[in-house]
Amino acid sequence: MSKTMKEITERGNAYNCIQCGRCTGSCPSGRECSIRTRKLIHLAKMGEEVFAVPELWECTTCFTCQERCPKDVKTTDMIIEIRNIAVSENYFPTMSEVPKIIIKSLYDTGSGQPLSPEVSKMRSIIGLAKEPFDVGKNEKDLKDFQKLLDILPLMKEVAK
């Protein structure tokens, strides 16, 4: 999947944008912080390096802006895809290591949120198997899963 800013901008209909700001005005995150969706789209349209803007990571991907855009600009889809570029260009969200931990856990156990011994105990208390039935339960399934992850770009990005 090749992805360039130009492709993302085109696919996201950003050239239709009239900078009306309905996106920003709808944004629950923007009321609490500095993200201005309209500006992000404008930067993308102008060919600026929008992937380097830290506000990109303040979007909760709730899709309200995309839902309300009168010009069919795929604002949220674009933010997600621009983040992909940010990651590959090494503009990592430096604020926290948690996302990396989640991906590591995904690789090691098949779950982004791994099972802790405490919860395992609780599971049996409420009548569930101590370990849930999932990809981590059977060693062969997990090995296959890891084999799949090994060929995906995700792991290469995290390994950086």
Place this chain on the structure above:
Amino acid sequence: MNEDNGDFEPKIVGFLCNWCSYAGADLAGSSRLKYKPNVRVIRVMCSGRVDPLFVFKAFEKGADGVLIAGCHPGDCHYQCGNYKTMRRMHVMKKMLEQMGISPERLRLEWVSAAESTRFVNVVNDMTEKIKELGPSPLKEEVASNE
């Protein structure tokens, strides 16, 4: 099949009704939309004018596809010519099948005078599909007979 047809440029004859589809194609032109050059247009007053004879003649003469385009149902300049076409389509496709020509090579589409982008999509899509189908079997026959 797909890979073998890389260089194949299909020849498609398009019969467009004067009032809707021909005007839609004109609008595509004045809007400077771009599309594939494979469809060659013959103007008729109504899609209902398209005698099945024309369609078979086109295939006989080596067309890889035939497009008939007219006004949307209900919008016919002549009230119901397009319905007549619709009914003829069925028979024509059946006959093509018997002649060993894939009925997919014959298409009926509704394109209004305002639907320039629709015309472009129809032309491009049809060209793509005929490319996938490859040259008309009749064409090869014609060639080998010559």
Place this chain on the structure above:
Amino acid sequence: MREYAYFPGCIGKNVYPGIEKATRLVFDTLDVGLRDYAYSCCPPPGVVACYDKESWYTIGARNLALSEQDGLDIMTICAGCYGTLHNVWHELNHNKELMDKVNENLDTIGMSYSGKSRPIHFVDILDSMRDKVKSSKEIDLGFKVAVHYGCHYLKPSDVTGESPEEPTLLDELVGLIGCESVPFKDRLTCCGAGGGVMSGEPDLSLKIIKTKLDNIRKKDVDAIVNICSFCHMQFDQSQKKLKTFDIPVLHLNQLLGLAFGHKQKHLGLHMNLVSNRDLVKKVKMARKVSA
């Protein structure tokens, strides 16, 4: 008997297993079969999709592929899982190039996905069996609740087919078991957890949920009812972090479990960080009244 592949999701099984269990109990009561598969994490839209979309599609497609040979659709109990799986399903069915790429990836472990097996959010299943839900009710709970629609269940509407500006399904579902959905300001806004914000920007995430909790508190409700394990976690954990709130948080299946007469212990109510003590008392009283 109807049957679905059951996708409990990481939070539902590994963090709040009460949600996994409540779901099993509720759907057992409703005579709906749930079958387990060796699923991985959905994977999360906020983290994995934002890092690399192709990986997101591939891992999601592996999950969808698991039940395909059995011809089962997949029931999710989390708007996040639903958002991922539904988006993957929708995109793959509309983008042949992507479908080919994903299948090329899946081929390395001998799997493939055709696009048939589709994800369904559990509330849509409930919607299709309202009479059964109603007749399964043993206790009239009589709660005043604040309902929370997870963003990814509703949006984007051109993919989900929902009406995101004025949804009514959840309000109607809680009504079926004698609860009242209380309107509150900005009830449709995000809980603040998604998009990797909960993990990447925890302070911002807390600000967003605090605004939301403030609006809910004004309405003096008995509980916040959600249809998303991830939102559930955000509502519950953030109250603990903010320290100033104590509004019980229930996944809809936990609420239904209570109304269907299942024991609160089996529904894992006690696993929430916010105390459910008052709520449990109310359930006991309601049980007596209903009896």
Place this chain on the structure above:
Amino acid sequence: MRVGVYVCHCGINIAKTVDVERVVKEISKLPNVVVCRDYHYMCSDPGQELIKKDINRYELNSIVIAACSPRMHFKTFQSALKSAKLNPYMLEMANIREHCSWVHDDVEAATQKAIALVKSSVAKASHLEPLVENDSPVVPAALVIGGGIAGIQSALDIANAGYKVFLVEKEPSIGGHMAQFDKTFPTLDCAACILTPKMVDVSRHENIKLLTYSEVEDISGFVGNFHVKVKKKPRYVNENKCVACGDCATECRLANRIVSEFDEGLGKRSAIYVPFPQAVPLKYTIDPDNCLFLTRGKCGKSPKCVDVCDANAIEFDQKEKIEEFDVGTIIVATGYDSFDAAEKPEFMFGKVPNIINGLQYERFFAPNGPTGGELVMPDGSVPKNVVFVSCVGSRDKKVGNPYCSRICCMYSTKQAHLTKERSPDTDVTVFYCDVRAFGKGYEEFYERVQGEGVKYRRGLVSEIYQDDEGKLHVRAEDSLLGEPVDIVADLVVLATGVVPKDTTKSLAQKLHISNSPDGFLLEAHPKLRPVDTVTDGIFLAGCAQGPKDIPDTVAQAGAAAAHAIDVLAKGKITIEPYNAVVNPDLCGGCRICEMLCPFDAHHYNEQEGVMEINDTLCKGCGVCGAACPAGAIALNLFRNKQIISQIEAILDE
């Protein structure tokens, strides 16, 4: 056959992508081609002169022009042929501009395609036959559909030129939306003061027959001779007897209990009513959906209206009537609907009384409106904060209206001014995206209103919510500040856009004219034929064709009237000989064609056992020709041998 072929460069429009010289070289090789030339602009005088000279010099008897669409210039070149004494139907055009040079980039592919298209035209030209045009008389009357300002203007213009006009209006009164307005922008003329005199002129004009409360049921025929059927709905009041004293409405048991359409749901009326005091005709109408007597068969002991009407005008036994007449030309002036803001649920329209649309706010200011022209809200208070929301239902793909409605910016500006005029202390904010003040005096008016203290904030509104105290809040981004804002309002005005009338599609089908993708009626050419339709003799006026303000509407209505008068004044129309002809030697009299013809043009001659086709009724669609099992029906200009020769040529390598 001696064919002359002329390949046009159209400046660089064709020559840029089509190698014209190569086309000429290839075409010159064809058997029937006597002469083949290229020229910069074939449609210019020297271009046409070239053809004329060649016709005489080379004794050409058939001409091919490879240039633009025949829909553009076929008639131009026909007249060139005529002036060279060549039959004007010995002409064929190859469309190498719209269908070739403009739609392709690749010179090689475009040139090849152009050659194929011209070859095809030469093939057809080699089989053309001279045809004779016939004349047909024009009925000296016009039909105008729609009695808003557009229809009124067109009707008056045609009537003043001395022709009969049938003006058909769906509502009980003419006047349309303009009658609902208080003032007009930017001059602040009182709408009623400039409209009502025209309404009265219509009702008094000896050449105008006004058919109100009526709808066009069916239209058949063609330019010069349309046959019209109009359905006249029963008013249940005898128009000749009613003196409009109004006693019936006062006494009606449902007085002030029925929602008034004219007041956009803000005011109330009786079940027997005139929509507004200046209505034309000023005759009462009984609303059949609400009247107690009509819905239940009983209204007290006897209906009050009957009791109080001294003129004995109430006639509950009136029935729907069909009126039929002939006209030579038709103007469609059916206007628009206001966008239904409920389609944008985030704006809460219809859920809270203090969120209204633009047309409703107009009624707040009108002296004949529900508040008597006072700026008071339903609770009796004067709003302290008024917020305007622009582009509601316009420039919005989410609701399928990608276009700009052209009037909302200015009517909001006007209403902002009127708000300030009524209540200078009221805080007025207009959320806008781009203020479109394009007309004469508009920008100046916008400037004036800004000067009056109206705040223009750049940003389209995202959502509206009501807080616990019941106050409305408008959320948007002030995009110039780059900050989200939350503005409190007592009254929110949604500047709702212009959408096609719900009946536009069905009317277009009745008239066999087209809709543009936005749903409005399609003009024949966006620049050069803005009031014509593709159907000869049918013209467009006003918002039926697309959103426009009053000056543009009136101008277009005048233009449409001029075109209609043009048809009527000629007194006859030339029928192009595109008709079908039967070869009696081949016809077996199977009568299949008779069943297919939508125009009843086919008649069976029992004596001869063959079909005959009436030239006047036949429109030349060719459906019969395509179906004739004996091949006995030929369609002039589209004969089988002509088309088949085209097919052969177009596929020839």
